Amino acid sequence: MTWVTGANGSPYGVTNLPYGVFRTDGREPRIGVRIADQVFDLAAAEAADLVLAGGALSRATLNEFMALGRPQWTAVRQRVTELLTDEAHRAAVQPLLVPLAEVEMLLPFEVADYVDFYSSEHHASNVGQIFRPGQPPLLPNWKHLPIGYHGRAGTVVVSGTPVVRPRGQRATADGPVTGPSVRLDIEAEVGFVVGVPSPLGRPVGVDDFADHVFGVVLVNDWSARDIQAWEYQPLGPFLGKSFATSVAAWVTPLEALGAAFVPAPEQDPPVVDYLRDVPHLGLDLRLTVEWNGERVSEPPFATMYWTPAQQLAHLTVNGASLRTGDLYASGTVSGPERTQVGSFLELTWGGTEPVTVGTQSRTFLADGDTVTIGATAPGPDGTTIALGEVTGTIRPAR
Amino acid sequence: MTWVTGANGSPYGVTNLPYGVFRTDGREPRIGVRIADQVFDLAAAEAADLVLAGGALSRATLNEFMALGRPQWTAVRQRVTELLTDEAHRAAVQPLLVPLAEVEMLLPFEVADYVDFYSSEHHASNVGQIFRPGQPPLLPNWKHLPIGYHGRAGTVVVSGTPVVRPRGQRATADGPVTGPSVRLDIEAEVGFVVGVPSPLGRPVGVDDFADHVFGVVLVNDWSARDIQAWEYQPLGPFLGKSFATSVAAWVTPLEALGAAFVPAPEQDPPVVDYLRDVPHLGLDLRLTVEWNGERVSEPPFATMYWTPAQQLAHLTVNGASLRTGDLYASGTVSGPERTQVGSFLELTWGGTEPVTVGTQSRTFLADGDTVTIGATAPGPDGTTIALGEVTGTIRPAR
Numbered sequence: 001m002t003w004v005t006g007a008n009g010s011p012y013g014v015t016n017l018p019y020g021v022f023r024t025d026g027r028e029p030r031i032g033v034r035i036a037d038q039v040f041d042l043a044a045a046e047a048a049d050l051v052l053a054g055g056a057l058s059r060a061t062l063n064e065f066m067a068l069g070r071p072q073w074t075a076v077r078q079r080v081t082e083l084l085t086d087e088a089h090r091a092a093v094q095p096l097l098v099p100l101a102e103v104e105m106l107l108p109f110e111v112a113d114y115v116d117f118y119s120s121e122h123h124a125s126n127v128g129q130i131f132r133p134g135q136p137p138l139l140p141n142w143k144h145l146p147i148g149y150h151g152r153a154g155t156v157v158v159s160g161t162p163v164v165r166p167r168g169q170r171a172t173a174d175g176p177v178t179g180p181s182v183r184l185d186i187e188a189e190v191g192f193v194v195g196v197p198s199p200l201g202r203p204v205g206v207d208d209f210a211d212h213v214f215g216v217v218l219v220n221d222w223s224a225r226d227i228q229a230w231e232y233q234p235l236g237p238f239l240g241k242s243f244a245t246s247v248a249a250w251v252t253p254l255e256a257l258g259a260a261f262v263p264a265p266e267q268d269p270p271v272v273d274y275l276r277d278v279p280h281l282g283l284d285l286r287l288t289v290e291w292n293g294e295r296v297s298e299p300p301f302a303t304m305y306w307t308p309a310q311q312l313a314h315l316t317v318n319g320a321s322l323r324t325g326d327l328y329a330s331g332t333v334s335g336p337e338r339t340q341v342g343s344f345l346e347l348t349w350g351g352t353e354p355v356t357v358g359t360q361s362r363t364f365l366a367d368g369d370t371v372t373i374g375a376t377a378p379g380p381d382g383t384t385i386a387l388g389e390v391t392g393t394i395r396p397a398r
Numbered sequence: 399m400t401w402v403t404g405a406n407g408s409p410y411g412v413t414n415l416p417y418g419v420f421r422t423d424g425r426e427p428r429i430g431v432r433i434a435d436q437v438f439d440l441a442a443a444e445a446a447d448l449v450l451a452g453g454a455l456s457r458a459t460l461n462e463f464m465a466l467g468r469p470q471w472t473a474v475r476q477r478v479t480e481l482l483t484d485e486a487h488r489a490a491v492q493p494l495l496v497p498l499a500e501v502e503m504l505l506p507f508e509v510a511d512y513v514d515f516y517s518s519e520h521h522a523s524n525v526g527q528i529f530r531p532g533q534p535p536l537l538p539n540w541k542h543l544p545i546g547y548h549g550r551a552g553t554v555v556v557s558g559t560p561v562v563r564p565r566g567q568r569a570t571a572d573g574p575v576t577g578p579s580v581r582l583d584i585e586a587e588v589g590f591v592v593g594v595p596s597p598l599g600r601p602v603g604v605d606d607f608a609d610h611v612f613g614v615v616l617v618n619d620w621s622a623r624d625i626q627a628w629e630y631q632p633l634g635p636f637l638g639k640s641f642a643t644s645v646a647a648w649v650t651p652l653e654a655l656g657a658a659f660v661p662a663p664e665q666d667p668p669v670v671d672y673l674r675d676v677p678h679l680g681l682d683l684r685l686t687v688e689w690n691g692e693r694v695s696e697p698p699f700a701t702m703y704w705t706p707a708q709q710l711a712h713l714t715v716n717g718a719s720l721r722t723g724d725l726y727a728s729g730t731v732s733g734p735e736r737t738q739v740g741s742f743l744e745l746t747w748g749g750t751e752p753v754t755v756g757t758q759s760r761t762f763l764a765d766g767d768t769v770t771i772g773a774t775a776p777g778p779d780g781t782t783i784a785l786g787e788v789t790g791t792i793r794p795a796r
Contacts, residue, residue, distance in 0.1 A: 113552045144574045145628075153510070178597065231543060234630070239715065314637070318640060
């Protein structure tokens with residue numbers, strides 16, 4: 001129970017406490033924790049000696065705090081929980097709560113490298129059927145390793161940032177043409193944020209996941225399917241993805257997700273040694289996709305074939321180092337049903353089966369469309385917690 | 399003519415003046431310019447008011463200086479040239495020259511995003527013939543756009559850093575196995591370093607190349623061919639590349655390469671509008687590849703199909719922003735002859751035609767092998783300048 005008005009029973013209650021970076025007019029960006037519809041200003045709390053983190057909570061990004069490691073993350077979370085639950089602290093803390101309506105949220109961490117996986121069997125199978133009809137939907141390597149690639153870190157933007165429709169080349173019957181993308185899509189994903197770095201040449205094992213990963217953000221990996229289709233052979237997606245990737249303003253710490261870990265789908269064939277995680281756990285995050293305010297899909301993250309611990313072990317098995325701020329995303333989250341897919345490519349089956357959004361027909365995104373991805377998860381003590389949403393509106397091409 | 403002993407006639411003479419970051423024992427990293435076999439300490443020069451750059455020359459990386467833009471880059475280069483040529487400055491500058499043998503060179507810039515292109519027609523054709531015999535060597539998109547992908551920025555290391563042989567999965571007749579790579583290769587490339595950033599949503603045109611690009615570094619994009627071959631469908635290279643990418647310690651400013659711009663190969667079919675650069679210029683950089691001290695190849699950069707200005711325009715046509723420290727590499731540089739290829743994959747034709755290196759037979763890299771990539775170019779005033787070499791030695795897998 002917290003003394004904060006409106007927080008008990010809220011999906012942003014005291015068992016959630018995600019971290020973000022905010023600004024109120026004319027002041028410096030600083031770190032806060034969300035509680036109900038308010039932001040607890042941790043920079044101010046640190047300045048008042050209410051919470052101690054060696055100054056790491058008084059920076060403009062979460063990176064320095066995330067680099068401190070799990071014992072410090074736990075200590076700060078415990079202290080913040082104490083401040084928000086013990087009436088004795090109310091007088092000191094209440095003045096440090098800022099209404100969410102009065103703040104501007106900023107990118108919560110400086111992104112080091114951004115990696116995007118492709119770990120939903122349903123998504124990979126759907127894409128295979130759409131693009132390679134009549135052939136096996138999964139490629140031969142897919143069940144042996146979590147397929148992934150590097151994306152553009154410099155174009156990761158915070159939720160709410162408008163997305164300008166990208167221009168680029170696409171193939172037509174008359175050869176390639178250049179213009180605004182005509183197949184602009186979303187990918188509903190879950191991102192994992194690395195706090196503790198690792199040295200070059202030293203793989204991080206599946207058991208070390210919680211020592212390195214600070215928390216989770218929802219991700220929309222905007223995708224221009226026409227640009228991607230023309231460019232991606234043989235080196236993978238490039239400009240079809242690099243124009244923008246949106247992340248939620250709130251990073252949910254792993255501690256808040258303890259009750260959300262559930263057995264992941266069984267893997268057959270068995271995986272090789274470095275990918276064998278015991279227990280083999282995914283996360284029961286229940287995503288929602290809203291297109292212009294209408295819910296069009298509910299992707300279940302618990303159905304993902306590869307787990308975040310396996311993704312981290314794979315990412316580093318070759319000796320690649322981790323840096324604070326590395327972001328790796330799951331790949332599009334799609335469940336077995338058409339109402340559970342994480343892309344409009346799948347929702348409209350390659351654009352061949354339009355859907356009705358409000359009163360309008362859609363295959364891909366129109367200018368002015370807004371997409372919002374949210375999620376809930378089982379929280380501590382029988383609560384339900386919400387993950388910070390990621391939203392964006394399409395602006396016309398320049 | 400410079401007053402620095404040994405510098406007149408040197409490939410690192412006063413018409414070259416590449417920038418790097420160095421350290422001498424127990425002191426802070428700082429920026430220097432190479433002249434012959436000495437480093438001119440620009441941090442000390444700035445502290446002594448010999449050169450003015452608002453403190454940007456007194457940082458641990460080139461990033462702040464590179465962000466200043468071309469007028470400042472030109473002003474600093476002119477001033478450094480003056481200091482090194484006018485006898486009047488000798489007494490003040492001489493004490494700020496440090497023998498190269500006494501310094502440790504560090505990564506010269508903090509890498510923001512790393513992009514790797516695939517812009518040599520000879521290389522792409524060779525790879526096509528090796529991997530897809532009997533089919534057209536180039537894919538249909540190749541002559542319409544410069545194919546590229548994002549690599550891992552966090553594992554870009556400075557020349558001289560040992561490279562640990564990566565472990566990973568590779569395909570065998572009995573299914574995938576995990577172990578040290580057995581087909582470890584190089585890729586001799588030329589990298590372009592972005593100084594001036596660009597805003598999200600605003601493409602950078604082919605004519606704006608020199609406003610954004612600060613200079614050039616040689617790159618060795620180490621590649622584990624067996625890991626790459628198994629993982630790369632459908633999203634491109636990942637762990638086969640991400641374990642290490644080496645760059646030279648010296649960044650050659652574009653100003654030093656004015657005489658090296660030459661007409662690039664004619665492009666047929668004609669390229670689309672945003673890729674049309676007039677004049678269409680490549681760089682006459684003459685690369686050398688040494689394997690355990692023996693020269694095995696001389697890749698000619700002037701044969702590259704896509705120019706660095708076209709690569710930059712392509713990279714941003716979708717509105718992707720640039721950051722200071724972005725690095726984009728050309729892709730493997732290979733000329734038409736077997737003695738001009740930039741990878742051992744091509745030199746040994748897929749590992750089927752071993753070469754003799756010293757007294758030993760090689761297909762791919764053995765533990766202990768050292769590869770050094772160098773280059774020369776026509777410099778100002780009829781001189782020949784050298785680009786800083788990039789070297790690395792293979793350590794056994796852990």
